[in-house]
Amino acid sequence: MPVRTPTQGEANARIAGRDKPTPPAVDRQTLIEGLNRDLAGEYQAIVMYIQYSAKLTGPYRRELRALFQSEITDEQGHAQFLADKIATLGGEPTTEPGVVPRADQPREMLEQALAAEKRAIADYEERLRQADAFGDVGLRVSLENQVADETRHKEELERVLAGWNPR
Ligand SMILES: [Fe+2]
Numbered sequence: 001m002p003v004r005t006p007t008q009g010e011a012n013a014r015i016a017g018r019d020k021p022t023p024p025a026v027d028r029q030t031l032i033e034g035l036n037r038d039l040a041g042e043y044q045a046i047v048m049y050i051q052y053s054a055k056l057t058g059p060y061r062r063e064l065r066a067l068f069q070s071e072i073t074d075e076q077g078h079a080q081f082l083a084d085k086i087a088t089l090g091g092e093p094t095t096e097p098g099v100v101p102r103a104d105q106p107r108e109m110l111e112q113a114l115a116a117e118k119r120a121i122a123d124y125e126e127r128l129r130q131a132d133a134f135g136d137v138g139l140r141v142s143l144e145n146q147v148a149d150e151t152r153h154k155e156e157l158e159r160v161l162a163g164w165n166p167r
């Protein structure tokens, strides 16, 4: 196959580094608003896991309580990171958690927790794109670590639900 010689325009674009598609820039305010939604989600997760561990009943109470409580520690670290980052960017970190869905039975709690973890992963994927567009590599790395934590939470909840019979 004959090798096509790049046109002068293509060569110039390559020299200028313009042949890579650049994502649209994200302004500081948009990033702060996104991080504040994530922060409200982390507060919501903390409240959810505290309330669900208190309400748990039945033969699996101890195991599920230990699982929920281990996640509180991670979510608290995520919340602190987000609040610090928002303040550093010049924003006001929110103090309002999202609404925790009511659950009375252990299975409902696991399902609600799984939905919350999936939502957090999707939200962080959007924030990763914004961090890239904003040009903050450090934020990208920290958010990737948070996604790894949420993925571990999600998978653990899925493993429990996969073998669940009692309603
Ligand atoms: Fe989290």
Ligand SMILES: [Fe+2]
Residues within 6 Å of the ligand: 045, 071, 074, 075, 117, 120, 149, 150, 153
């Ligand atoms: Fe989580």
